[in-house]
Amino acid sequence: MNSLIDKYNIPGPRYTSYPTVPYWDENSFTPELWKQSVIRTFKESNAEEGISIYIHLPFCEALCTFCACHKRITKQHSVEIPYLESVLKEWQLYLKLFNEKPKLKELHLGGGTPTFFSPKNLKTLLEGIFETVEIAEHQEFSFEGHPNNTTKEHLQTLYDLGFRRVSFGVQDYDPKVQKAINRIQSFEKVREVTEWAKEIGYRGISHDLVFGLPHQTWEAMESTIRKTMELKPDRLAFYSYAHVPWVKGVGQRGFDENDLPSGEEKRRLYEDGKKLLEELGYIEVGMDHFSLEHDDLYQSLIQKKLHRNFMGYTSSKTQLMVGLGMSAISDSWYAFAQNIKTVEEYQKMVEEGEIPVVKGHILNDEDLTVRRHILNLMCQLETTFDINNSFPELENAFEMLKEMENDELVEINGHHIQITEKGRAFTRNVAMVFDLRMMRNKPETRIFSMTI
Ligand SMILES: C[S@@+](CC[C@H](N)C(=O)[O-])C[C@H]1O[C@@H](n2cnc3c(N)ncnc32)[C@H](O)[C@@H]1O
Ligand code: SF4
Numbered sequence: 001m002n003s004l005i006d007k008y009n010i011p012g013p014r015y016t017s018y019p020t021v022p023y024w025d026e027n028s029f030t031p032e033l034w035k036q037s038v039i040r041t042f043k044e045s046n047a048e049e050g051i052s053i054y055i056h057l058p059f060c061e062a063l064c065t066f067c068a069c070h071k072r073i074t075k076q077h078s079v080e081i082p083y084l085e086s087v088l089k090e091w092q093l094y095l096k097l098f099n100e101k102p103k104l105k106e107l108h109l110g111g112g113t114p115t116f117f118s119p120k121n122l123k124t125l126l127e128g129i130f131e132t133v134e135i136a137e138h139q140e141f142s143f144e145g146h147p148n149n150t151t152k153e154h155l156q157t158l159y160d161l162g163f164r165r166v167s168f169g170v171q172d173y174d175p176k177v178q179k180a181i182n183r184i185q186s187f188e189k190v191r192e193v194t195e196w197a198k199e200i201g202y203r204g205i206s207h208d209l210v211f212g213l214p215h216q217t218w219e220a221m222e223s224t225i226r227k228t229m230e231l232k233p234d235r236l237a238f239y240s241y242a243h244v245p246w247v248k249g250v251g252q253r254g255f256d257e258n259d260l261p262s263g264e265e266k267r268r269l270y271e272d273g274k275k276l277l278e279e280l281g282y283i284e285v286g287m288d289h290f291s292l293e294h295d296d297l298y299q300s301l302i303q304k305k306l307h308r309n310f311m312g313y314t315s316s317k318t319q320l321m322v323g324l325g326m327s328a329i330s331d332s333w334y335a336f337a338q339n340i341k342t343v344e345e346y347q348k349m350v351e352e353g354e355i356p357v358v359k360g361h362i363l364n365d366e367d368l369t370v371r372r373h374i375l376n377l378m379c380q381l382e383t384t385f386d387i388n389n390s391f392p393e394l395e396n397a398f399e400m401l402k403e404m405e406n407d408e409l410v411e412i413n414g415h416h417i418q419i420t421e422k423g424r425a426f427t428r429n430v431a432m433v434f435d436l437r438m439m440r441n442k443p444e445t446r447i448f449s450m451t452i
Helices: 002-008 031-049 077-095 119-130 152-160 175-180 187-200 218-231 263-279 296-302 343-351 365-380 394-406 424-433 436-441
Strands: 051-057 103-111 134-145 163-171 204-211 235-240 283-285 289-291 307-309 312-314 321-324 329-331 335-339 357-362 382-384 410-413 416-419
Touching: 002 424, 031 051, 031 103, 031 335, 031 357, 051 077, 077 119, 077 321, 077 343, 103 119, 119 152, 134 152, 152 163, 152 187, 163 187, 187 204, 187 218, 204 218, 204 263, 218 263, 235 263, 263 283, 263 424, 283 296, 289 296, 307 365, 321 335, 365 382, 365 424, 365 436, 394 410, 394 424, 416 424
Parallel strands: 051 103, 051 321, 103 134, 134 163, 163 204, 204 235
Antiparallel strands: 235 289, 283 289, 307 312, 321 329, 329 335, 335 357, 382 416, 410 416
């Protein structure tokens, strides 16, 4: 396995979208085209499958120095109400585009830290949205909770509003790692919030773990996984640490590149972590995620309903996802759009009555074909190409896959590709072969070392 890791371990997109954000064609995008796309998708899909809403709640009280999310650090809770008022106003701007009441199927509160906001303010926000929608049967409402500031009242209030899923950011329990990432968080605290959530009746409790953090050793990782198992969350995200200090506003500091595990050590953390999680009864779902057999995520995998969007893996699909809040990304299947990235500019645009999207991408027919195949690979680990509805580089892409077939990472049958169990860790490499936007813009991109 090690030589495979050396060969294929290259930075690759996580494919929460295709095209990925760096390859969006911003020249083709205008806010007007975005609105038209929302109107079209809403008409096509609202009655049947409903829509999803993602709300970005950006504030955090302290900076975790490993974090790559769009956030704003402040201890001033006076920011809560004005921000939530802007979110509700932004939602009103979307409502004007709809010809009927939206059916809300999925709702996710992400951040930043949703639990920075008081339960009372979150309730006002959500009631403001709920009075404008019809809530779908079997709704899926979830939120991200920071264990250090999630209270029993947060959990109860959100449960009463229909939330059944919560993901807690754990990362790693090792004191040296926690110090380096400026996130001191005890196991007792995580135990307390997890037990509250169970008592209240949440049934999709998830913990986020990250491998590849500064000073992380296998001993630290193993101990974190074993502690996590004492609490038996229904599912786990097992993220690869994304080191992107050059991205504006990210604020990754407090440790040195030399403190990070090497590429091989990092891959080993993943491989050994995965092995241990599987021994402990978790099943890998798609990429980065593990779940117990009873959990919806695994059930949707076996029923071939697993979907992936900017929220990560989800157990149902809606064609329209409206992202509200600063930096939020929306998806109408035929187009993507991202909101402006600072709180002040976001609030100003909304006040002026503008949907605050500032960049995006309108998908052409070829993008839609590739998007479908990459989604199939990321969710079902297989896809079949129709040569009558493909693109000029298809044969070349299959040529590139031969190397992976020789390494038993994929099985190819005509134009059908199946990623093998051994190949699962390399799913992104397989998807990259079909990433036409990336290949055409950066033909020198490495898919694996052989191509250099
Ligand atoms: C928005 S945060 C979670 C909510 C809350 N703010 C908290 O920290 O508990 C979402 C998750 O993203 C993951 N994350 C953040 N920065 C990351 C990075 N640089 N690489 C990999 N995962 C990261 C962490 O696992 C984190 O729990
Ligand atoms: S990990 Fe969570 S709490 Fe920490 S800075 Fe990022 S979003 Fe904020």
